[in-house]
Amino acid sequence: MTSVGGAPATSLAAAKNEYVLEMRGITKSFPGVRALDGMSLRVRPGSVHVLVGENGAGKSTLMKILSGIYAIDDGEIFFQGEKLDHQNAATALDRGISMIHQELSPVLDMTIAENIFLGREPTIGRKGVFASFVDFAQMNADTQKLLDRLGLKYSADTKMRDLSIAAIQLVEIVKAISRAASLVIMDEPTSAISDTEVSMLFQQIADLKANGVAIIYITHKMDEIFQIADDITVMRDGQFIATGPSSDYTEAKLISQMVGRTISSIFPKEDVPIGDVVLSLENVSRAGVFEDVNLTVRAGEIVGLAGLIGAGRTEVARVIFGLDKYDAGTIRLNGTPIKIGSPTDAIRHGIAMVSEDRKAEGLVLCRSVGENISLANLKKFASGLFISERREETAAQRMIKMLQIKTPNTEMIVENLSGGNQQKIVLAKWLLGDLKLLILDEPTRGIDVGSKSEIHKLMTEFARQGLAILVISSELPEVLGMSDRVMVMSEGRVAGELTRSEATQESVMRLATGGH
Numbered sequence: 001m002t003s004v005g006g007a008p009a010t011s012l013a014a015a016k017n018e019y020v021l022e023m024r025g026i027t028k029s030f031p032g033v034r035a036l037d038g039m040s041l042r043v044r045p046g047s048v049h050v051l052v053g054e055n056g057a058g059k060s061t062l063m064k065i066l067s068g069i070y071a072i073d074d075g076e077i078f079f080q081g082e083k084l085d086h087q088n089a090a091t092a093l094d095r096g097i098s099m100i101h102q103e104l105s106p107v108l109d110m111t112i113a114e115n116i117f118l119g120r121e122p123t124i125g126r127k128g129v130f131a132s133f134v135d136f137a138q139m140n141a142d143t144q145k146l147l148d149r150l151g152l153k154y155s156a157d158t159k160m161r162d163l164s165i166a167a168i169q170l171v172e173i174v175k176a177i178s179r180a181a182s183l184v185i186m187d188e189p190t191s192a193i194s195d196t197e198v199s200m201l202f203q204q205i206a207d208l209k210a211n212g213v214a215i216i217y218i219t220h221k222m223d224e225i226f227q228i229a230d231d232i233t234v235m236r237d238g239q240f241i242a243t244g245p246s247s248d249y250t251e252a253k254l255i256s257q258m259v260g261r262t263i264s265s266i267f268p269k270e271d272v273p274i275g276d277v278v279l280s281l282e283n284v285s286r287a288g289v290f291e292d293v294n295l296t297v298r299a300g301e302i303v304g305l306a307g308l309i310g311a312g313r314t315e316v317a318r319v320i321f322g323l324d325k326y327d328a329g330t331i332r333l334n335g336t337p338i339k340i341g342s343p344t345d346a347i348r349h350g351i352a353m354v355s356e357d358r359k360a361e362g363l364v365l366c367r368s369v370g371e372n373i374s375l376a377n378l379k380k381f382a383s384g385l386f387i388s389e390r391r392e393e394t395a396a397q398r399m400i401k402m403l404q405i406k407t408p409n410t411e412m413i414v415e416n417l418s419g420g421n422q423q424k425i426v427l428a429k430w431l432l433g434d435l436k437l438l439i440l441d442e443p444t445r446g447i448d449v450g451s452k453s454e455i456h457k458l459m460t461e462f463a464r465q466g467l468a469i470l471v472i473s474s475e476l477p478e479v480l481g482m483s484d485r486v487m488v489m490s491e492g493r494v495a496g497e498l499t500r501s502e503a504t505q506e507s508v509m510r511l512a513t514g515g516h
Contacts, residue, residue, distance in 0.1 A: 018044065021214065025038045026039045027072065034238060049215065049232075050231070052234055068093075097182075113157065142178075143174075146178055170197060185215075198224075220449060232244065234254065286325070290312035303468075304471050304480075305470060312489050369411070374429075395432055420452075439470045459471070
């Protein structure tokens with residue numbers, strides 16, 4: 001294994017014979033940030049090479065350079081023995097490099113088929129006027145074959161807008177597979193899909209490997225790493241740390257190399273005094289989505305809401321926060337019935353929600369850290385018609401210090417920060433208010449193990465301060481590790497309630513799948 005302090009070295013001849021890809025001394029800077037500093041990577045054909053590191057380590061940036069989205073400042077890239085110069089997204093695809101991005105960007109008003117074949121649509125004829133007409137019948141038929149082959153129960157002509165985030169993620173996977181690439185980059189491909197769908201993906205990965213396709217796989221999920229990795233490369237702060245076969249690693253060793261320190265507990269749950277009921281739902285229903293949901297959350301309590309994708313967990317949270325209407329039932333806050341018709345109503349009652357898609361729904365990516373932190377509480381900083389920049393800056397600095405947000409200053413554009421720090425900014429935004437209930441929907445999705453531990457510590461601290469917390473997570477270890485009680489949903493209903501001592505992976509899955 002090559003370890004800390006030295007990037008892997010190889011000759012061009014070796015790269016031609018042994019490696020499908022070699023990236024040497026890659027350097028990339030953005031305003032105020034050095035994202036990559038002499039980073040190197042080499043990948044064998046027909047292997048799964050897992051790329052790991054904390055958020056902000058530079059993994060996605062390195063892959064965006066490889067796929068032609070970013071230009072490098074310095075360094076060299078060799079693919080199938082050929083040096084790549086002036087790489088862009090189109091030439092990368094032409095050379096057989098395909099990428100599944102962490103941040104989904106579907107064309108929502110187009111169909112699944114149109115999204116999969118976007119930019120390479122089959123035409124009715126090869127020459128003449130008919131070469132300008134898309135052969136929709138052929139495109140839909142080819143797409144349906146792909147969907148059926150992967151066991152996905154979707155129709156090729158379904159609009160992307162009508163799909164869940166999990167389904168959109170699967171379409172992105174289908175798109176990458178459909179390109180017959182010789183190198184497929186998968187950046188957090190399982191962040192929004194269920195265990196069943198993960199198994200389907202892993203089978204496709206096995207098939208790709210058998211056909212000699214190389215796969216670069218980015219994930220923060222330890223169980224996935226050791227399940228599919230042939231080789232592992234560790235990055236930290238934009239630099240190469242170590243590389244070697246997965247058999248050389250243990251989970252503890254990998255975490256230590258990723259974060260540069262030992263993390264004693266990823267789930268630092270503590271027993272804190274639990275007070276009176278803050279939130280209660282009594283037979284709350286939303287027609288066609290969920291029915292007769294009853295649940296309570298007490299002050300100082302963390303309640304986990306578990307279940308399979310499509311069980312109705314996020315939909316219940318959206319109703320509590322006023323994003324969706326409910327048709328029947330009663331919502332009480334501190335024992336008093338309340339009406340929540342919009343997020344404005346929820347915020348006024350002291351209810352906040354960190355949504356599962358922080359970039360689309362939690363942040364204004366093109367604005368600064370300070371502006372995002374103050375966004376939900378602008379009235380606090382208003383002096384007449386104007387915002388007091390001094391008070392806004394003071395509050396932002398206080399939140400940055402309290403949540404240990406890694407940013408050069410409050411003027412930093414949020415888009416340039418890591419996922420873990422972006423998630424802390426969403427939390428900071430709500431903590432400036434007078435909170436009673438905090439809803440966390442997939443609070444650590446796409447976040448590295450070090451940042452997960454920090455978010456979990458914050459959850460414990462919020463509970464200690466008397467905040468009621470409702471947490472939704474598709475990662476069962478997170479639900480089990482952080483919850484005082486677990487409510488399990490199945491097909492739009494609450495299937496059961498488990499105490500912390502009763503909740504196990506088996507008991508939760510039994511209820512989630514309709515067992516007893």
